[in-house]
Amino acid sequence: MHDVSETLTQAWRVTVLTLAITIAIYAGLAAAEWLASCVLYASMHRNPILAGWSTWLDALEAWYDGRLPNMGRRVVGAGLMGLLVAFGGPALAVYAWLEQASRRPLYGDARFANEAEIRRAGLL
DSSP states (O other), rough: HHHHHHHHHHHHHHHHHHHHHHHHHHHHHHHHHHHHHHHHHHTTSGGGGOTTTTTTHHHHHHHHHTTTOOOOOHHHEEEEEEHIIIIIHHHHHHHHHHHHOOOOOOTTSSOOOHHHHHHTTOOO
16 A cells, blocks of 8 residues: 555645646746737837737738748847746746856865864864
């Protein structure tokens, strides 16, 4: 019975981890879409705060249908910038955190001894 319990616990861990990763990806895509909408509005010299969640998708569909000629570079650039900021920013933060966590001190952990440590070593 103990083995079944461990197997179920492992299955739940995998399920929760998969669900968390899926939610994080969808949240990142939603953030990327909103950021792309803001960048697109800013590139058109409009107030980016007024950009809605689906502004970028609407612009992409309009460009694809031919209703927004000469806007392809702005639409694609805004989409790439949104993806870069939404996924690249957190990835860069995790990389920096892991890099700093594994770094050892440049000159070791040297410090001055206090008086009790000097007496214990018999130097006083």
